[in-house]
Amino acid sequence: MMVENKNNPTRRHFLRDSLWGACLAGLGGIAGFLGRKSKGTNTVWQIDPELCVACGNCATYCVLEESAVKCVHAYAECGYCKICFGFFGPEPFDIDEAAENQLCPTGAIKRSFVEDPYYEYTIDEKLCNGCGKCVKGCNTFGNGSLFLQVRHDRCLNCNECSIAVACPSGAHKRVPANKPYLLKRVDHA
């Protein structure tokens, strides 16, 4: 049994004070270590289109009701095909914009005539749910100009991204915040 005596510095007081100092020094050490380490910019989540397999997890695993991942169209890569495999479902009844012919479950892709035989495809982000069905179609049979990206006006930048946990191919990763998009390169011959 030890009785604390406030007037005399006891062994216990000394021990406590040195522990206190050690803790403060330790925190200072951590702060210094972090200060040295975090010179770079902050990071945000993004999908590497080269690794993405368009599995559909982005649409369902995001903590947001409506996923932060949306389809992005790199127009420079697009072939402006009349029959787009990202737009038309397998075995459509007709080659027109009727809903039953479309691959997109929410009708988020708009198809508009440019000039014979080219059609422009634009994504209506408000409707897109990031399921990646069109991405799969475009990657398999087309130029791969449709791909999924985290939209940073929506993303909450969670510490552990639920989509990254569910991503089967390791495509969902952190990138520097000053280069927040991994857009597909244009590499025409």
Next chain:
Amino acid sequence: MIRFGHIIFGVAFLLSLCTAVSASERFPPPEFESGYEQPSPTTPHPRQDIYEYIDAAVLLAGLSLSSYLVLRNRSRRAIFILMVFSLLYFGFWRKGCVCPIGAIQNIVLSVFDRDYVVPIVVGVFFVLPLVFTLFFGRVFCAGVCPLGAMQDLVLLRPVPVPRWAESGLRLFAYVYLGAAVLFAATGSAFVICRYDPFVSFFRLSGNLNVLILGACFLVVGVFIGRPYCRFVCPYGVILRQMSRLSKWRVTIAPDECVQCRLCEDSCPFGAIKEPTTDWPVHEYDRSKKRLAFLILLLPVLMLLGGWMGSGVRMVTARMHETVRLAERVYLEDEGKVEGTTDASLAFRATGKEVKELYEEASNIRAEFGLGGWFFGGFVGLVIGLKLIGLSVRRQRKDYEADRASCVACGRCFEYCPKEHARLKKAKEMIGKS
């Protein structure tokens, strides 16, 4: 009429013949003659860094204000208002991210992974509350933590928890901290974020299971004060230990305790310790022997814990996706399971050697083996120290707020008659001037 599906198959067949051709060459981009201008995709920016610095500034201001309110102002009402503000700002406005509890994992991962970058704000969120705790006690828990605020708000019918249950349940928080550090250090998962029970409330959306977990915590929290803070919070574990050393601390009476016992039942978190009675002499000898035994038991518990923690590495390593993938690929290759998963398909598409994957997985298992020693040793140490702590008796003359358990909520202040006397005096002073 040719069916569209036939066209697809035809095209696919042709494409499979010329797989060497890169994907971007399939359909050359057209040259438009009608003056069509090609749009470019939009790239909305992430939140500016400046907002994160504002968060850090609000944290600093909140901690300072909380310290003042707890130690000088001694007003439960003011602490409550600060708490509600923190819940609205850090919780519902900032959606619960960044928080110091989750920041533990970022710090740990940055130590073990050279390439991992910790944003400076995350570092500030981790360090600041700890520094304040070293000086003023757990003022972060009192008025700044949105998770604590959420639970404090629903605490309507507090029921005391027996001491033994409190001590036993608290061990879970230590195990949770150890596990979170282990999984963060190996780069497997951020379990604290994954099982944060209240973040889905802040966002008003999220994983259903976690939402249910959060609802359970809130329902329990109506009767048992701050169940997450007391029995689960891994950051609370660190705060507890630092709070033991704090320079200043919450005192129930503003000056001297008169031992009126009025505050005895005021604390819903069981953090008020009553004065001790004298120790019977015959028991003193027995406890001395018991203490010696427990001190000798400590290294045994640590070794046992380490051995067990390391022994379950095959299971714990499955938290890492590479290990999961390697096991799946192995089962597929051996023909023990049918079909493929998205992950195994994606792996095979990369053309990486299976051997390489297995090697990576066994390296990670080895890391978990080593980490398991530390994790289990830590759990053993905590249990051993708890046992030692139970058999050491401290002398207390007054009713005191337990340094470690007190979350500085300020509920006990108004129970103290000396506090009423102080307030009255203060009022008179104001009246006179």
